[in-house]
Amino acid sequence: MHIALDAERVGPAYTEDGMLLARRETREALAAIAARIRPGMLEEDDVAMAKQVLLDMGLAPHARALWAQHAQTDAARIRAGRGLA
Known part of the structure; x- marks a missing residue:
């Protein structure tokens, strides 16, 4: 039996079409x-450009997540000794 964690649950506004x-x-x-x-x-520069793209597409609330992902990717590359792309 699988018990859903709170993080796995969807809210009342969830729809398959929305997803x-x-x-x-x-x-x-x-x-x-x-x-x-x-x-x-x-x-x-690339984060600013990406945020503008998201704004233009009406997806601005998600712009902060983009920067966070970019920073995590850079940190992982540096730790792995690959430097920044």
Whole structure:
């Protein structure tokens, strides 16, 4: 028997259509951001650009999570001895 943890539960506003929309919008945002990244961009420049893309797409509340993920990825690369890309 599987007992759902609080973190695994969904709220009353959850719908399958809403989840599918979020997945589609996330993929579209990632593609739009990836298309604008250029070699040599500074972290603050690419984060600002990504936040603007999210704003333009109406996804601004999620912009903070982007920076957090970027910082975690950089830290992992440095710990692994690969430096920053």
